[in-house]
Amino acid sequence: MITLKVNDKSYQVDASPDMPLLWVLRDLLGLTGTKYGCGVAQCGACTVHLNGEAVRSCVTKVSRAQGQNVVTIEGLSLNNDHPLQKAWAEFDVPQCGYCQSGQLMSAAVLLRENASPTDQDIDDAMSGNICRCGTYQRMRQAIHKAAQMQKEGGKS
């Protein structure tokens, strides 16, 4: 049995220690907001926060997350009101939407560590997440907007 803390909830899962966190989250815990896109840390669709860092859960063994703090897209905010989620809505960022959980989880780390990211900072933070629909420009605009909201106290 492996003890996991996901979105502030405790879980006991019966999984082999080398099972990737992604499949534990999706197939054992039913948290399907975190997506499978490549399985080899190329696309970032599976990004979750492990102790606040944007780890790629498809290559992260569940054993690494044992007893640690995991946050998935379902736990990014209580009411879909993280500044990034609000800005994503304002700019109509998602198209097919499949990559967006991972995009948001990556952007959230950027905003936490850099309150006023430049375009270069956005490149440096977000180029590990592929969007096949090509929503990059809108994500860039939305990240700038979310940074502004965060500064103005829009932080949830």
Add this chain to the structure above:
Amino acid sequence: MSDQQTAISRRNFLKAGALLSGGLLISFTVPHAGRLMVQDAATAFAPNAFLRISADNSITVILSHVEMGQGVWTTLPMILAEELDADWNNIKVMHSGVDKDYNHTVYGIQITGGSSTTWSEFDRYRKAGATARVMLTQAAAKRSGVAVESCTTKNGHVIAGNKKFSYGELATEAATLPVPQNIALRPPSQWKLIGKGARRLDTSAKTNGQAKFGMDMQFPGMLTAVVAHAPVFGGKVKSFDASRAKAVPGVRQVIEIPTGVAVIADHFWAASQGRKALQITWDNGAGINLSTKTQVDAYQKLAHTDGLKAAQKGDVDQGLAKAAKLLKAEYVFPYLAHAPMEPLNCTVKISNDKCEIWTGTQLPGIDQAAAARILGMKPTQVTMNVVFLGGGFGRRATMTSDFVSEAVHIARTSGKFVKMVWTREDDIKGGYYRPVFVHRINAGLDASGMPVAWRHNIVGQSIMAGTPFAPKNGIDPSSVEGVADSPYFETVPNYFVGLHSTKEAVPVLWYRSVGNTHTAYVMETMLDELAHAAWQDPVAYRRKLLQKSPRHLAALDLAAKKAGWGRELPKGRYKGIALHEAFGSYVAQVAEISIDNGKLRVHKVTCAIDCGLAVNPDGVKAQMESGIIFGITMALYGELTIEKGQLQQSNFYDYRIARMNEAPEIDVYIVESNEKMGGAGECAVPPTAPAIANAIFAATGKRIYNLPIMNTPLKHIS
């Protein structure tokens, strides 16, 4: 709770009971034109196949087309709401099931493709909204005693004199009225949504993890299957040993299906571990003889000969003989995989006399029929639940229903309720690619530099061959679109376009913008080459040839103007332009690039589109941005290669996709246009690669004839 509300609730409850005992349990009933409809348990009013208004005032718009990113989840409700006067904040959306009522208004099957949703449903969804509005108004008139003519509608309410009724309140009553015919639609001057736009209705679910894609289907008792496919195209299982696979904890069953060996397990991880442990001997078949190099060599040989005539005017031999200057060029394009972010998957549950399927598909009716054939059922016994598509780009529209059929075979053979999941490697190696194409052009210019003769031969696999759309005359329009109908030929007195349709073991498919992915590149880089040969500005040269094509001209002029074409650029920056019509829309793009230490960077793309009426202008812009990034990926990196029948690439590390740090600034302008509506989903893809290549020529003096660009070392000339 008021008496009236109680009455409605009770009535609905009784209806629900009747429905449950009667066994009629469908979410809504599709009416036949002009006949009274039946409501389901939760519904008070479903005036047609596209709309349902509940007593709780929620309005559900039912989509005949599927949402795969292109925004129809918002555009179709907008169109309907424009006539309904619905409260935009109260609209729910769902995909339809399969029914002939949802067949494409032009193509005749239930399909999302060809960039056609908005224009093909523009009238039908407006009529659906208008019908409901009239019936609701009549119900309000009846109830209030106010004349129908004096009733007005606004924001989900009918205002009848000094009374105001919500649509929900009127729904049950409206359902009893006859369906009105020949309702006049509102003139554009009264539009509040169309042409103005609305925010996407699916954003909320797509930012908090709640949006459900096929991959997210989970049910009690459902298992997950992963399939080992033949490594060589067309290969078959000869024999296999599953003992090690079955020893993997969580693996429940290993079965052979027509397309390989399926490992069925408690969850994806166990299934994929089980697949790794399989030992399979394959019968490779003839596919083993296919290698990209020999394939391209053969195509190049063929391109030297005239193919089947696709278009012709004048005498091309004579024209070339008389030309003052001759140019020739040969282009090679590789196989491409669509690689939608959500790998293919399909969930299937078979019980005695019915089958239920959950998947993201662009062809639900075709898939339903395929499943029924495999199971020996009638199509009506197969229920299709179409969920969000994590990208489509054409890959989720196979006439062979490849991934749905595979999943149905697994469920049937195993007897299990199963979700089949493809890995990214399965997706990249799984075929159904944009075909390899070779083009060869001999062009002749007159003394003034204008083209007077053009011989153009195209070689490649036919996408339509083997489908009901297969052309009788042997010319697959999707192989020659963008060349055979090129507006530039309007002023060329002698031309010949020929097509050699080849056959390979690799299945091919429409890929976002289909034939235009290669034909636009050929025409637009060649035009640039001709312009330079004629010592003329590429925009001015195109303008001369396009005098009879006002929509091309409008897009070209707007893009050139907005990009500051002709203005001096900062040092190290270069521009290229391209223009192409696809799916009824005319798109011009100017790409601004630099080449630093051999590394190409696209800084900016300025895009102009004439799509006629832009129903949701910001949605059109989003599709332009999307298509341009898709085009950048295709131009820079898109390449699949085959050796001895085996695909050489497998995942995003060797099939690269443009990332945030490669995404240019994109400026989109929409031509004010009252012309016929075109599509937006695909038309931005074709001009991107040639615009970039033409900018590269400006920077390096080098023409790129083979895509992707990454295969050509770039050296900036100073």
Add this chain to the structure above:
Amino acid sequence: MSSKKIFIITVLALATIGFTVMSFREQPAAYSKITTLPKDSTGSVRAFMSVYRVLKSARCMNCHPSGDVPLQGDDSHLHTMGVKRGPDGKGLYAMKCSNCHQAENSPGLHAPPGNPKWGLPPANMRMVFQGRTPRQLALQLLDPKQNGGRTKQQLIEHMTSDTLVSWGWHPGLGRKLPPLSHPAFSAQVKLWIAKGAYAPAK
């Protein structure tokens, strides 16, 4: 230009001979003190050139790039995600090295290689290998201001025993090994220092 090329080729040839002669096996064990040998500039340089070949191989150089973006693959292309060094060499924001690179190699071709210490040298001690000539690299390795304040002995320890350096010889599926074995590399490092830690002329 051409004379430089000839020089390098000659040195490389000598280094190969040197390596063949010096092919004793030694564990990269911790040293209590540096073995000293009679100063021998030719022998020292020869040993360094073997070391140099290893340092310039993809397994070592990829994380000692000239810019702030690490390199990838046997062809040492820029990391396709544009990952950045960051102040501590552990990446930036949502692209910290350990977000993908685990404590051990992830299984499968092209899956992220791993080590608990995965990262680049920090921004204030960049220790660039890429583009460095043998002389430049030797001087840089020896300079405490550029090598993280390491003495020669600490340098030997780092180069022969550090777990991240050692990863270079356990790089996972599909990755080419450095041109020398780990013990042979360690031996050449020690020999280079022991014979006087000379830097090549160019």
